[in-house]
Amino acid sequence: MDLTWVEVSRSALEHNLKQFRAMAPRSLLAPVVKANAYGHGLLQSAIAFVEAGADWLCVNAIYEAQALRDGGLGVPIYVLGYVANEDMDLLCTLGCRLVVYNSESVRSLSAAAVRQGTVMPVHIKLETGNNRQGLKAAEAVELARLIRSLPGVELEGVSSHYADIEDTTDHSYAQHQLSRFHEACEALASAGMPPRVRNFSNSAAAILWSETQFDLVRIGISAYGMWPSKETFVSAVILGRDKPQLRPAMTWKTRVAQVKDIEPGEFVGYGRSFRTTHTTRLAVLPVGYYDGYDRALSNLAHVLVNGHIAPVRGRVCMNMIMVDVSDAGDVKPEDPVVLLGSDGRECVTAEQLAGWAGTINYEITTRICERIPRYLVD
Ligand SMILES: Cc1ncc(COP(=O)(O)O)c(C=O)c1O
Incomplete structure (x- = not known):
């Protein structure tokens, strides 16, 4: 029996993707399934997206691309992160697009593609102000010339990534990045190498600015609702x-392992950080920070038991938490518990957990331990 598991709503993934299809009707839709599909389970989420009409899939690393191909997916896969030069043969075998920003990667990929008798599409990453990956316009033109001169590689597109679009309602910096993107595209066009598949938008950009959707949108967080x-x-x-009307796809569940009544004035957990003021019914749950239930949620978060709010008492342990089920009705061992998601009229959102833990919803879902099974439901 699973003691903790994640349910992912197939219909929610499909619904969210359709919202983006409506918002960006002229762009290829490329859900981002890196980081175990933002914690939702790589392969099953990817299959659900493809069945819902995704055109491409984006991953960060080659092992993710391999898992998708091994799982039988033949759609275009776009690798957004670094691929080691010695792994370029595997990239060719898997037939994936790669984002490039240095000549070594391009030369290694060209050599591997020639060995395998294939031609590999690449996307130059443009540095527009994030100072993460990428090349300035003049350097991008130089790399594009190298790509044109080498066998086995072809320039398919250009890419960039916004630095400051989610954290603010002032989008002047993002506008500045967009101008740099246009300048780089024009520089490439003037040099006779116009990029065909321009891609810049993440979820926020795709929602807020249709002018930045270009030819392909890379949708991460909002594809998951x-x-x-x-x-x-x-x-x-x-x-x-x-x-867009987004529908969160994830519900994270566990089961009650023990129920006990404790006296007023008793301490709960490590560091004695919680003390009861009245007789309290506690449930012990077999989930802790090892599973991805952040220790920062100690004494702050709540879970849902029988559709009732049950506050976390004491510190989150490595493999267990204790919750107050005094007001949660008749609670028994092995009753299901919702850690994230809804139960009846109550709901715990990734945003609430992020607020309590001092982080962002992205981190809450991606850090749910990969060992925990994910099931597609409905
Ligand atoms: C290069 C790149 N594109 C797209 C995305 C998707 O972003 P979001 O989840 O905000 O939609 C990410 C996410 O980190 C990314 O790194």
Whole structure:
């Protein structure tokens, strides 16, 4: 019996993707399934997206691409992270697009593609202001010339990534990045190498600015039904955008392992950080920070038991938490518990957990331990 598991709603994934199809009707839709599909389970989420009409899939690393191909997916896969030069043969075998920003990668890929008698599409990453991956316009033109001169590689597109679009309602920096992107595209076109598949948008950009959707949108967090941030939601209102109706796809569950009544004045857990003020019925749950239930949630979060709120008492342990089920009705060992998601009229969102833990919804879902089974439901 699973003691903790994640349920992922197939219909929610499909619904969210359709929201983006409606918002970006002229762009290829490329859900981002890196980081175990933002914690939702790589292969089953990817299959659900493809069945829902995704055109491409984005991953970070080659092992993720391999898992998708091993799982039988033949759709275009776009690798957004670094691939080691010695892994370029595998990349060719898997037939994936790669984002490139240095000549060594391009030369290694060209050599591997020639060995395998194939031609590999690449996307130059443009540095527009994030100072993560990428090349400035003049350097991008130089790399594009190298690509043109080498066998086995062809320039398919250009890519960039916003630095400050989710964290603010002031999008002047993002506008500045967009201007740099246009300048680089024009420089490539003037050099006779116009990029065909321009891609810049993440979820927030795709929601807020149709002018940045270009030829392909890389949708991560919102494909799983979460808003990138409060600021994105507020910006959509300020800009008068048709806000997508996003449906969170994830429910994270566990089961009660023990129920006990403890006296007033008793301490709960390590460090004695919680003390009861009245007789309290506690449930012990077999989930802790090893499983991805952040220790910062100690004494702050709540879970749902029988559709009732049950506050976390004491510190989150490595493999267990204790919750107050005094007001949760008749609770028995092995009763299911919702850690994230809804139960009846109550709900615990990734945003609430992120707020309590001092992080972002992205981190809450991606850090749920990969060992925990994921099941596609409905
Ligand atoms: C290069 C790149 N594109 C797209 C995304 C998707 O972003 P979001 O989850 O905000 O939609 C990410 C996420 O980290 C990314 O790194």
